[in-house]
Amino acid sequence: MSKSSTIPAVRGFRDVLPEECAHWQRLEAAARDLFARYGFGEIRLPILERTELFARAVGETTDIVEKEMFSFRDRDKEETAVALRPEATASVVRAYLESGLVHRDRQARLFYAGPMFRRERPQRGRYRQFYQIGAEVLGRDDALADAELLVWLVRYFDQVGARGTRIELNSLGDAACRPAYRERLRQFGLAHLDALCGDCHRRLQRNPLRLLDCKVADCRAVIERAPVMRDSLCAACTAHFDEVRLLLDQERVPYVLNLRLVRGLDYYCRTAFEIVAEGEGLGAQNAIGGGGRYDGLVAMLGGPEVAGVGFALGLDRVAMATPAAKDAAPGPAALVLPLEPRAVAPALRLATQLRDEGLVVAVEPAGRSLKALLGVANRRRARLAVILGPDELAAGRATVRDLASSADRRQALDLGAPGAELARWVRAEVGAS
Ligand code: HAM
Secondary structure: OOOOOOOOOOOOOOOOOHHHHHHHHHHHHHHHHHHHHOOOEEOOOOOEEEHHHHHHHHOOOOHHHHHHOOEEEOOOOOOOEEEEOOOOHHHHHHHHHHOOHHHHOOOEEEEEEEEEEOOOOOEOOEOOEEEEEEEEEEOOOOHHHHHHHHHHHHHHHHHHOOOOEEEEEEEOOOOOOHHHHHHHHHHHHHHOHHHOOHHHHHHHHHOHHHHHHOOOHHHHHHHOOOOOHHHHOOHHHHHHHHHHHHHHHHOOOOOEEOOOOOOOOOOOEEEEEEEEEOOOOOOOOOEEEEEEEOOOHHHHOOOOOOOEEEEEEEHHHHHHOOOOOOOOOOOOOEEEEEOOHHHHHHHHHHHHHHHHOOOOEEEOOOOOOHHHHHHHHHHOOOOEEEEEOHHHHHHOEEEEEEOOOOOEEEEEOOOOOOOHHHHHHHHHHHOOO
16 A cells, blocks of 8 residues: 555644643633623624625725635535635624614624634734634714723733733724825825835725835835824714723723724724734734724615624734643543453443543553553553453452552442442542532
């Protein structure tokens, strides 16, 4: 038989192994707990959506829609264009409209957790499949809704021990005041055309706000001097932003104003924010979350005029910015070691019984020497080894070895209905409740 080669994962896609998963589960559990206290219910959304949903919601001129979506034609009759979701806000709004939630109760507070897909250039902290935990509040246009989400975030970072996080805040104006700002920015760009890159020339034509997003150093130097939205905000947007800030100050939520923050998705208006982790380890990919208000999105997706605000955290990055538990996961309470084939069936019955009692138990296959199996038990950091060899089977008693002290105890083992007594004993021995 010819030796086959191994098949690697697709570029930008990765596995999250058990140790890392344990850390992620703690981060998810903390989020769920906090969401419950803030009145959010979970929504589970499809991973595949019509491409059109993101094109319309996120914006045709964004990097996400222009170059980063995993989009393909389905094999149905219509050859529908579908995409792996690059984000979930559009899906939440679609579900809110499609399920009729919008009619039942205008106000909806929903959270989600799951994988998103963007065809970005992979690097540390940037993957093509990454995970988000996000929340959306629909049917609320008041500043209180924005402030509550930011308080949630600060509480969450406190709880999971994410240190050195910084909230950057801006207001992007609304349909009343942004067009004039966009025009000012366009004029500014036209006046500095020579110093701007080719992409920026294109942005200037299609969506001048994206200028503020350019990462090219020469462009950044120009953009530093560009007009900022704040100077063009209308009275209503100014009042909204002032109130958000007042509430944040009252709750002692620290933030910095970043008047050039625009975000990479087009649906935002008014409040926009990003959470940056300042610690080492994340490098350039230090935005661990972002969000803001999207008052026009529900209507843009065919619904009534309903306001919305939300955020998403990048779980991969939050995990990098928070300490993992220092202690390695504990080993099993007991490792059951059948020394010969005849002992396999009693070993399985015993292991099942111990597990039914709530203990963490592993069982090894037969066929190795006691010495080899005890080596396995030590490597797995088991507390007790339950040995079932020929002597034990003959005597109807299992040998239970305490692996810390190497002390042996022999316990009665009824081979007809093994385990109940032994299980109680093992449980007492390992101090499990
Ligand atoms: P976003 O800023 O595009 O916002 O993504 C939120 C977070 O997802 C980012 O801050 C980052 O931590 C993480 N993230 C994004 N791309 C990657 C990647 N390639 N690899 C690893 N992590 C990544 C949104 O997605 C909006 N839907 C947030 C929102 C909800 N706005 C309102 N509601």
